[in-house]
Amino acid sequence: MIERRPFDSLGGADHGWLKAKHHFSFAGYNDSGRMGWGALRVWNDDTIAPQTGFPPHPHANMEIITYVRDGAITHRDSLGNEGRTEAGDVQVMSAGSGITHSEYNVESVTTRIFQIWIIPDENGRPPSWGARPFPKGERSGRFVTLASGFKEDTEALPLRTDARVLGASLKAGDIVDYALGDGRYAYLVPATGAVELNGVKLDARDGAAIRDEAVFRITAIEDAELVLVDTAP
Template structure:
């Protein structure tokens, strides 16, 4: 089963400095049919104006992954962490017992991100933050694990039985991904256009996938993909 959610069907909000589109119910956007996808709770497609951002605010017991599409995001938190994450790279924050953080676009250009929230498997854990560069050449023609609850994946660690993956495909290239029984995938092309088991996804569309033993993904145009595999 593949349920395509076209970008123009997503919820959203425009605050001037922030233009947000929500794949799932979030803030003032509520759709009872889009409350999440398994343990995946939030997938926000955010455009953050230059010299602006999210002021300090709290979170608890959630795994928060930020994939930077263009520009850069600068993180600060109550644990004393600070860091800048650039385009194509990823940061993760396990909110655990509670943390306050801020995310600013300190650049002179628009920054675009995917922010992904996954329900934690370890409520009450010690909060943590980390970031890592992921050169796009390393995921050319294949999925690379960006964040994972499995240490064997050698990715950014999260406290959830989930994987966040990225890939880049040239037009005409195909990759295959086995989806284990009982698991779900949510796939979004950051750019480009792909066909997934016969379903076509354009840039920033979402595909909620389950009960498919294998995903066969073919690029109809050069594409950059982000996907979550979770329970």
């Protein structure tokens, strides 16, 4: 089963400094049919104006992954962590028992991010934060695991949930297959470019909710940058 969710069909909000599109119910956007996908709870497509951002605010018991598409985001939190994550790179905040953080675009250009929330396997653990670069060349023509709850993914940022976040950079005409485990859920978004997913065309920033597909094949119609989440039910 593959359900295409066109970008224009997504919920959203325009706060001036922040233009947000929501793949799932979030804040003022409520859709009982889009409350999550497996353990995936939030996928926000955020455009943040220069010299603006999210002021300090708290979270608890959620795995929050930020994938930077353009520009950069600067993170600060109540643990004393501070870091700047650039386009193509990823940060993970495990909110655990509670953390307060801010995310600002201190750049002179617009920043665009995917903000992804995944429900953790257990609540109340100590909070943490980490970031790392993932040069696009490393994921040319294939999926690379960016963040993972599996110990064997030693190069990925750690998650506290039965899930992986993966990225791929494809040239037009490239084909990549992904084997989805039995009973698992996947959600795919092309950050840029158009692809065909088992015969279903996805344009940039469309979503695809996938399950009961042992293997799905992605064919790049144009040069494309892909982000994929694979989670437990």
